[in-house]
Amino acid sequence: MDILTEALASMRTGKPASVRTVGRAPWALRLPPVVGAGFHVVLYGTCWLIPSQDLEPVPLSPGDVVFLRDGRGHVLADHPTTPPQDPAEEDFAGGRGRPDASPIGSFRVGGDGPETRLLCGSYDLDQGRPHPLVRQLPEVIHLQTRHGRHAELSAAVQLLGAELENPRIGSDGIVPSLIDSLLLYILRAWFDDQTPAAVDGWAAALGDPAVAPVLAAMHEAPAAQWTVESLAERAGLSRAAFARRFATLVGEPPMSYLTHWRMTTAARLLRESDTPLTAVAARAGYGSEFAFAKAFKREYGLAPGGYRRQTAAARLGA
Incomplete structure (x- = not known):
């Protein structure tokens, strides 16, 4: 079971949404917060990312990729001292909302100096209930793909750049898929960069010989009648040793995480399918629809049916 893929999908x-941005010096854009996570890929030229007052400006070069975990507001500029301007909201809509729209919006800014070309955008992720794997990531991830580093991420950036520079038949289908894949390549590259001595939390849990198989089992079969004892047996540890190790790495006790993942699985089914509530309850490990509804409302503040209607209405209004 690929836990990273499942966590993001949940x-x-x-x-x-994505926008091909061209800036000619002098230029600076103040980008507002987004509901989800933000990203930037430098395709050509150089610029600076200014995350906020409490973080230092980050110089960016061709091939650099930046991921902003919480979609925080920030500034992109040719130089940290250039006064930023606020783009109109429609400038960064990425063409969404029109059935004939391109998957990539476009925006130009600045004067007549050296040019920088970027792909800027955001991923719609539920930050109200982030998976702990995502919650433990740094606020800003900066990855460099030059000089042979992160070969797969570099290949994705080059493919994306080629499609944007020279759109051809099939580009409207290829570009969104590449942007989706980019998120997984970014996080894989970040996990690969973590040295064993510095790794803790979920980065350590995914590589731990005892905890990783247990997490995979929970994700693969959330409806199974797991107990701390049966999970400890799978981990090859005593009950007490397993419970301590799991809580230290994952950040919560085994059964607490199992409940969280069961509810997350149920919420995804309610959002993305018309699966009957009885079947949703069973796939979340509940033999009774009433018991499931009670647990779900405790976790989400809404009954399952109300949650399904609310998320459906939100999609229609987007």
Whole structure:
């Protein structure tokens, strides 16, 4: 079971939005917060990312990729001292809302100096209930793909750049898929960069010989009648040793995480399918629809049917 893919899929609430941005010095854009996570790929030229007052500006070069975990507001600029301007909201809509729209919007800014070309965008992720794997990521991830680093991420960036520079037949289908894949390549590259001595939390849990198989089992079969004893047996540890190790790495006790994942699984089914509530309850490990509804309302503040109607209405209004 690919836990990273499952964790991200559980948070997805829509398709990524993206804008091909061209800046000519002097230029600076103040980008507002987004509901989800933000990203930037430098395709040509150089610029600076200014995350906020409490973080230092980050110089960016061709091939650099930045991921902003919480979609925080920030500034992109040719130089940290350039006064930023606020783009209109429609400038960064990515063409969404029109059936004939391109998957990539476009925006130009600045004067007549050196040019920088970027792909800017956001992923619709439910930040109200983020998976702990995502919650433990740094607020800003900066990855460099030059000089042979992160070969797969570099290949994705090059493919994306080629499609944007020279759109051809099939580009409207290829570009969104590449942007979706980019998120997984970004997080894989970040996990690969973590040294064993510095790794803790979920980064350590995914590589732990005892905890990783247990997490995979929970994700693969959330409806199974797991107990701390049966999970400890799978981990090859005593009950007490397993419970301590799991809580230390994952950040919560085994059964607490199992409940969280069961409810997350149920919420995804309610959002993305018309599966009957009885079947949703069974796939979340509940033999009784009443018991499931009670647990779900405790977790989400809404009964399952109300949650399904609310998320459906939100999609129609997007």
